[in-house]
Amino acid sequence: MSDFNIHYVARLARIDLSPAEEEKLGTQLGNILGYIAKLKEVDVTGVEATAHAFPLVNVTRPDVAEESLAHDAALANAPARSGGLFVVPKIVE
C-alpha cells in the first residue's frame, strides 16, 4: 500500500505515535492491507451492503421524561471537573 501514510492516519485518529511505533505499525498495517485487498476479487455488482444482520428500524419509546444517570454519577469518573462540568484545556482561537 504505497498510499498508506501512517503519520497522517494516526493524526486523523488522534493517536500520538513515537517514530519507532510509526515504523512498526506501518509495516504491520501494510501486510494487513495487502491481505484484505483480496476482497477486490469478489464481484459485488448489484449487491446491497449489510450494516446490521437484523436491522430493526424506528425503535422508539414514548416521549416521556424518565430518571437517568444522576449528575454526580456521570461526573464521578472525570479526570478533571469543576462546578458540575467536565474541564478540558482551553481552546485557543
Add this chain to the structure above:
Amino acid sequence: MIHRLTVSELTNRLARRECSAAEILQASLDQIARVDGDVRAFLSLDAADARAQAEAADRDLAAGVTHAEKPLLGIPVALKDLLAHRGQPLNCSSKILGHYRSPYDATVVERMKAAGAVVFGRLNMDEFAMGSSTETSAFQRTLNPWDLTRIPGGSSGGCAASVAASMVPVTVGSDTGGSIRQPAALCGVVGVKPTYGRVSRYGLTAFASSLDQIGPFARTVQDAARVTGVLAGQDRRDSTSVPLPVPDYVAALERSAGESRPLAGLRIGLAKEYMIGGLDPEVDAAMQASVRQFVALGAEVVEVSLPHSDYAAATYYIIAPAEASANLARFDGVRYGARVDGRDPAEMNARTRGAGFGAEVKRRIILGTYVLSSGYYDAYYLRAQKVRTLIRQDFLKAFETVDAILTPTTPTAAFRVGEKSDDPLQMYLSDIFTISCNLAGICGISVPCGFTRATAETPRLPLGLQLLGKPFGEETMFRMAHAYEQSTGWHLEVSPLG
C-alpha cells in the same frame, strides 16, 4: 469438591439444603486463592460484595424461593472486564480507563442478579477485546490451565480459563469474531455466542457494534443453556435487541432425554470450503470422530457450500476495525479514565490515546480510520459490507437444507505464549472458523470434542467443535450440542489445576 460442580448440581444441592450459597462462594474463593496465582484469570474481585450477595441468596432460599423462580439463585458468576457492574472497576484490560468504576449495571448483570446469581470479579481479556490470546491485556498474562506455557485463547481468555480451572461454574463474556467460542475450545469448556439481537448489550463496552454479542461460558451445555435463558430478551435500553420471546432452552434439552437417537430428523452440514487441506491432523481426526458420533445420535450429515468463506477474515478485518475506530473515539481523556494533558483539547486527546492504548488497539483504530477515510471508504468499507451480504446469504441458503453447520472451533489447539504475538496477521487467521458467524449474525456454540495426544514436551490439550445455528435457532443448537456432549463425556475431563 463443591468448586467442581456444575450449575445443575449446585442448584440441586441448594434446593435440598445440602449446602448454602455462602459455602459455594467460599469454595470458589478458595479455589481462586489456590490456583489463580498460576492462571491469572482475575484482575480483581470484591469478596465482601460477593459474600453479601451470597447471604442474600441464602435468605431467599430460606424464605422458600425456588430455582424455577430464580434460575441462578446462589450461583457464582464472574464477568469479563468489559461489562458494567455498579461500583466495581471496569478497565477492558486497558490502561486508558484509569480508575474507572461503573456507575450502573449492564442489563445482563441486572438480569443475572434478578435471577439470584452471585456476581463478582473482573476477568482478564485482550485489551478492548482485540486479540485471540489475551496477550494484549495491559495488566497481566492469563495462562491455559491445561498447560501453563500456552495461551487460553481470547479475547475472553480469563472467562474460559477460570471455568476450566474450576474457579467459577459460569462466566459471561463477549464475542465479536470468536472471542467466546475460541477460548472455550482452547480451554475445554462450553462457550455460546447467541444470535445478534438475542441479548442486550447495554453496559457492554462496544468494540464492533454490528458484531458484538454477549454470551456465557460453562462446563456443560445445559448450564450454558440455562444462563443464556437468563441473559436473553429484549431490552428497551438496547434498540438492537429483538422483540422475540425467549424459549425455555433447558426444557428443550430435556425433551429428547433418554432417547437412543435424540437427533433423528435433524440435518447437519459440513462446509466443503472448510475442509480444504491444511487442517491440523489431530483437529481433523477429532472432527471425523464427532461426525460419526452425530450420525450415531440420529442426525443426517450432508455437505453444504459456503462459497465466500475465503473472504470472511478480510471482510471482518475491515468492518470490525472500522466500527472500533468510531466506538473507541469516546476514550478521549474528557469524561473518564486517565488523561495526559496538552495545550489544547486535540493535543490532550492524542497524547492521552497515545499513552493509554496498547499496540493492538492502536493498530486497529488506525486501520479502521484508514478504511473509513475519504477516498477509501468505497474501496474498503462499503465493499466489505457488500461481501458481508454475500457471506450472510451463503449461510441462509445452507440453512434451507440443514439445521446446523459443524466445524472445528479453531484450526489448532492452544498455541504457546508469544508464538503469534508479534505477527498480527497470523493471529487474525486463528479465528477463521468463528468469524463468519458474527458477520452473518447467526448463533454458535463451542463444545469440547477431544484432546491432542500428549508428548514428552506437551501435555494433552483440549479441542472444541463448533455448531452454527440458524438465526434465533439456539434451541436446536443447544439440543444438538447437549446430545453430543452427553454421549461423549469430554465435558467430564478436568484440567490439572481444576
